[in-house]
Amino acid sequence: GIQVEQSPPDLILQEGANSTLRCNFSDSVNNLQWFHQNPWGQLINLFYIPSGTKQNGRLSATTVATERYSLLYISSSQTTDSGVYFCAVDSWGKLQFGAGTQVVVTP
């Protein structure tokens, strides 16, 4: 099946810092989503982004489908951004998740 790799596995940020999370995938996909899993375990949809760039407040994402990667940018990080960020790709009708990036934002 399709392989999804996320980097870095862990990230510690000082409040106010910017960061970039990366997601590489091994085959062409027709959907890519970014999720934030909060400390209560809930998976929050951040972006549906099979290609192109989208922005939502301090978060933005870019997917370059031809090169099989996606980037999630967090700007001016806040402590509420802490949690695990997952990318997931849709291949043949189901989402395949990466292992996630654990983000800790310190005050």
Added chain:
Amino acid sequence: EPEVTQTPSHQVTQMGQEVILRCVPISNHLYFYWYRQILGQKVEFLVSFYNNEISEKSEIFDDQFSVERPDGSNFTLKIRSTKLEDSAMYFCATRTGSGNTIYFGEGSWLTVV
């Protein structure tokens, strides 16, 4: 934003007992999924359901698991005889059509003791 609703939010059950997890999909969605996440691990696909039948299932989804949509609204996951290793967060997810955004419920924590 529309929501996928799951119940219970947390269940503790004894090994060998049957468990039913329930999901109310978003109303115009046609594709339904169950995923699971063992503590500290990534989210894994269990099963997809479309047009009142299973369209795909993973190796995890063995004979002790079943899904159904008995009344046209609730979408359920049944684990017939729970094992310790079934302890996990179970997520229901739905979407309108293939390739579109998948929406996840808040999850049901299952603890098997």
